[in-house]
Structures are given as C-alpha cells and as structure tokens.
Amino acid sequence: MDDLQFRRSLYADPKSKDPELADAKNADASRQQFAKELEQLDEKIASALDIPVPEDLSNKLILRQAMASHRQDKRKTRIHLALAASVAFVGGLTLNFLQFSSAYNSLGDYALAHVYHEEGVFSNADVNRVSMTTLNTKMAAFNGSFTGAIGELISADYCRFDGVKSLHLVFKGANSPVNVFIVPERDGVAFSEQFSDSLYKGQSINAGSNQVIVVGDKSEQLNKWQENLSKNVRWST
Template sequence: MDELEFRRRIMSDPKHRNSDIVDAMRANESHSKFVDDINELDAHIAKAMNVDVPDDLADRILFSQQNSREHDNVIKPNFVRRSMAMAASVAFAVGLLVGQVNWGNVFVTPAQASLADTAIEHVIAEKPFVTHLDEQVSSTQINAKMQPFHQQLDKSFPYHVYYLNHCGFGDANALHMVFAGEHGKVTLFLTGISSTSVQDFVKEGMAGIVEPVGNSSLIIVGEKNEDVATLAKSILNIIKPMPI
C-alpha cells in the first residue's frame, strides 16, 4: 500500500484497522505518527462539540423572538404612516396641478380615440361593399335596428338611407347606417360603447364626430368638407331613449 492510499483510508475512517493498515503502520513509523495525529485531531473536535446547553436556552430563544416581533410591529406602523403621509403630499401637489389646467381641451380618453379609429377603419374596409347599394331604408327599419341600444326615432329620419345593418365594432356591436349628406355619402355608427364628451376628428381624408348618447355613442364619418357636426345635431334631436 503506498502512502497516498494509506492516508486516504485513515482520513475517511481513523478508527478502521484491517491487516493492510496494521502492516503499513508497523512497516513505516511515519504512518503510525499520521494515525496518532488524526486521532488527536478527532479528539479535539469531539471535545469542542461537547458543549453543555444552558438550562434557560429555550426561554432565551423565545424571549428573543418576542422582542423581534415587537420591534417589527413598531417599525411597520411607522413606515406605513410615513408612506401614507408622502402619498398624501404627492396627491395634494397633483391636485393643485390638475386645478390649474383645463384638461378638457387637451385630453382625449383612449376609449374615444378608439371609437374614432374603429369608425374610420370600418368605413374604409366596407366602402367597396356599400358604394353601389341603395336599400331605401325606412324609419321603421331604423327603429327596429336601434332597439338593442335602447334608443328610437321620434320623427322620420331626415336623410335618404342607402344601407342599414348591425356590425361588429371593435369589442362591441353597432348599428351601421349609410345615408346621403351634403357632399356625398355619410356613415353613422351607434354603439353601446360609452363616451364622455364630444370629439371632432379628421383622419384618412375624412371628417368625423363622436357624440355621447346616454350610455352609447353616436359616430358620424363623412367627406372632409362634410359638416358632420350639423348632421349629428339634427340626428340627435330626433333620437330618444326607449320607454322602460
């Protein structure tokens, strides 16, 4: 057995003694010295680990945990109070800023912007389909299509209607109408998506307007030189909520 193998065996199990180990120790004094050193080290380690446990150790641990929890309970409320105070200060500052700005003139809600974009995309996509249609739609037919939106006409529709149907409108449905304007065909959408204020828009060479109608929205899209605001006003004057 060479020296490396001898040391490996002694290190892995200092108490192990077989005939090979015993023969190697007898043949080589340094092997015996190595075994003695390892056994002495083992004894020191065992002595160092043999520490008496204080009788009140469990009580000390429990007491320490209790103090730690009480400390945390003090820190957390203080932190929360400071955070809330900071948030209140920020909110106050923002409130002052909001009060100084007329946001109605500079802010358009994402929902209203989406209504305008969806209407324009719809008009462009369906233009080849509706261009040559003339269904000569009556006011009775318009009222039937308006029922799902809980609205109705209280007078005859004042413009010639070429096309009328329901259609998908973004994530909702809409009444889709094409009627005669002053400068060409005009498209009207009545959708259950609500809007909060009037919005004029010009996109893709077309003019449009979004008008709130109760919990629904009326969107009108025409040629760029079409007076869509006047059209919307005349139509809104004859649209009334259905009786409950």
C-alpha cells in the same frame, strides 16, 4: 522447469506443443493429471461459447428494429399532435382576444378603419333600402328610436365595432355617403370627440348609454348631422 513455471505455461495455453513443457508434464504423474483437468476445462469453456446462430436471427433483428422504429415514430407523432393542439389552442385564444378586445386606441381610429374597410360598398347613387320601421326595430337593441327622418337612409345593419355589437347606418351625403355608428359605451377605448385624416373627418357624442359617431368626407357638415340626430332620436334608459 519448476512447478510454478509449468502451471503458468499451461494456464496460458492448455494445448501448447512446447517440447520443454511436454517433457515436464511427462516427468510427473501429478502434472499430467493437472494438464488433463485444465485441458478438459478449456474444452468446456469452448463448448459453452460455441452457440449456434438461429437461421432466422437476421429476420428477427430486422423485425425488432422495425418495431422499435415504429414505436419511436408513434411517440414523435403524439408529441407533434400535442404541440399542434397547443398551438391551435393558443391561436384560438389569440384570435378570441383580438376579436373581442380593443384593436385601436380610440373610437375615431376604429371608425375610420371601419369606413375604409367598406369603402366602395355604398355610394350616393344607391336607393333607399331601409324603412323607418326596420330602422327602429334595430334601434330598439340600443334603447333608441327615430322620431323623424334625418336624411335618405341607404343601409342599416348590425356590425362588430371593435368587437362590440353596434349599429351601422349609411346615409346619402352632400358628395359621398355619411356613416353613423351607434356603439354601446364601454371601457378600454378612448372617446374621440373629433378626429380626421387626409380623406375623412368625424365627430362623436354621448347619447343615452351609447356613443353616436358620424363620419363623412371633408366637405360634409358633420355639426348639422349631429344636430339632426339629437333632434330626431329619442333614447330611453
């Protein structure tokens, strides 16, 4: 066995028991020294790789995994909270927009929706619950005052007419209550001089800095109501 083949065989397996390799090593002192050094190196490598496993290694690994999972859950929670806050913020803006912006295209549309929303709350059987003094106290917020009665008043209260503070008056009508809305003028909602659906009809006029809307059932003479309002309400600028 030549020297090159001898070295290759030892590199491949320093502890080889091959007879031919043993004969080649015993025949030369330098080969014996080389084999000894290579065997010592192999033992050092094996010793370096032989690291004892700590008894609590499995517990430490489980703890590390649990902590990593906890950190990940916390990150997810923060993300979810941020998303929830964003949704709540957008929802708040949307609600605010819907509440204070026009939900209908015209005064007539909103007036009919308002009447249907309170349908059944008032009837012609209700007694007069509002004095002229109370009525004019509320009218003062709209720069107006009644100089005389135009009918039997059932209710007078502030309302949100498409997001705008307005005054809602309910009178006894010929067969069912008549609704009168005092609404400050503003842009964004089309003026409806006359409007109707299958049950109700309405009329609107401009008065002072407000729009006066009257809504009643099909049998009601709305022209007479508007005429009486014009005669018995004084507006100031």
